[in-house]
Amino acid sequence: MKTIYLIGFMGSGKTTVGKALHELLQLPFVDTDQWIEEITGDSIPNIFQLSGEEAFRLLELQAIQELSKAIIATGGGIVEKEDNIEMMKQKGIIIYLKTSLKEISQRLQNDNSRPLWQTSISQREQLYQKRCHLYEKYADKTISTDEKTSYQIAQEIVQRINE
Numbered sequence: 001m002k003t004i005y006l007i008g009f010m011g012s013g014k015t016t017v018g019k020a021l022h023e024l025l026q027l028p029f030v031d032t033d034q035w036i037e038e039i040t041g042d043s044i045p046n047i048f049q050l051s052g053e054e055a056f057r058l059l060e061l062q063a064i065q066e067l068s069k070a071i072i073a074t075g076g077g078i079v080e081k082e083d084n085i086e087m088m089k090q091k092g093i094i095i096y097l098k099t100s101l102k103e104i105s106q107r108l109q110n111d112n113s114r115p116l117w118q119t120s121i122s123q124r125e126q127l128y129q130k131r132c133h134l135y136e137k138y139a140d141k142t143i144s145t146d147e148k149t150s151y152q153i154a155q156e157i158v159q160r161i162n163e
């Protein structure tokens with residue numbers, strides 16, 4: 001089987017949709033953030049705070065190197081390293097979950113588990129604009145997610161993969 005990588009901004013639903021796809025396709029599911037927390041025995045906010053963002057990015061790179069043959073929910077910053085893109089392109093298909101910043105802001109209004117979301121509104125907007133450009137550039141398929149349930153999105157992904 002090809003590895004299915006879900007990419008998209010924080011809160012776009014990569015983990016939630018990944019789990020729905022796992023149910024639908026009966027294929028293994030891995031979340032890179034969860035994988036990193038398991039191998040380090042530490043939380044993402046702690047890794048950012050104690051070791052810094054670059055240390056976290058290296059752990060993400062390791063996750064992409066080691067994981068395959070699964071539905072993989074990546075972190076929103078996976079597109080920051082070209083090496084990640086190369087490996088993902090070699091091993092599978094990249095699906096971009098495209099979600100508006102308005103919708104994401106509603107979903108993450110009480111979230112404090114994502115260090116790069118704990119910033120000002122203008123910093124969030126800047127990161128969103130920069131990242132969206134990268135997701136569009138690297139995705140094999142783009143799926144809009146606003147006003148759809150995770151199950152509808154998972155079904156649409158299956159259809160688009162089989163096109």
Ligand SMILES: Nc1ncnc2c1ncn2[C@@H]1O[C@H](COP(=O)(O)OP(=O)(O)O)[C@@H](O)[C@H]1O
Pocket residue numbers: 008009010011012013014015016017073107108145148149150153
């Ligand atoms: N399609 C959806 N509609 C409404 N809420 C959603 C949807 N997908 C995810 N969510 C909610 O948004 C939040 C972030 O979802 P999550 O899957 O963790 O995103 P990501 O893994 O991309 O950061 C969660 O509270 C989740 O329940």
Ligand SMILES: O=C(O)C1=C[C@@H](OP(=O)(O)O)[C@@H](O)[C@H](O)C1
Pocket residue numbers: 008009010011014015033044074075076077078113114115116
């Ligand atoms: O956008 C980012 O750089 C990050 C997104 C997070 O994952 P989600 O996209 O699953 O929230 C997590 O990897 C970390 O907080 C950094």
